[in-house]
Amino acid sequence: MTTVYRWRLAPDGLATRRQLRALGLRPGGQDVAGQVERPRRRRGPLIAYLYRIDLARPVRPMTARRAAALAKANAARRWCPACRRDAGYVIPASLGMCVPCADTPRPTA
Numbered sequence: 001m002t003t004v005y006r007w008r009l010a011p012d013g014l015a016t017r018r019q020l021r022a023l024g025l026r027p028g029g030q031d032v033a034g035q036v037e038r039p040r041r042r043r044g045p046l047i048a049y050l051y052r053i054d055l056a057r058p059v060r061p062m063t064a065r066r067a068a069a070l071a072k073a074n075a076a077r078r079w080c081p082a083c084r085r086d087a088g089y090v091i092p093a094s095l096g097m098c099v100p101c102a103d104t105p106r107p108t109a
Contacts, residue, residue: 003034005050010036014050021059028057 005011014033020026033052037045077090080098087098095102 002032002049005034005036007036007038010034010050013053015053015056016048016050020051020053020056023053023056024059025053025056026059027051028055030055 015023016036017027030051032049034050036048036050038048040046074090075086078086078088080087080091080101082097082101085098091098
């Protein structure tokens with residue numbers, strides 16, 4: 001069972017994933033050291049997990065091969081399967097194609 005802290009009352013030495021990333025660190029496989037609950041009115045509390053900063057590891061550097069793979073994956077998300085063109089933006093998953101192709105009425109059979 002992890003310790004639960006109220007919003008903005010977590011002790012020094014603990015940080016969320018985003019805070020670790022801002023410091024150039026990652027959790028590195030450690031267990032959750034605690035959690036912070038932020039009260040919300042309608043949907044229950046918002047929970048953020050905390051990790052120990054002293055056990056965090058440095059972020060792995062971006063290599064040329066990883067950067068190339070990331071660029072290829074992002075380019076695939078911009079490619080419209082209907083018109084086979086680069087849309088110039090990431091195609092919404094809800095449409096599955098670029099906006100002009102989605103707005104074009106299709107003939108019914």
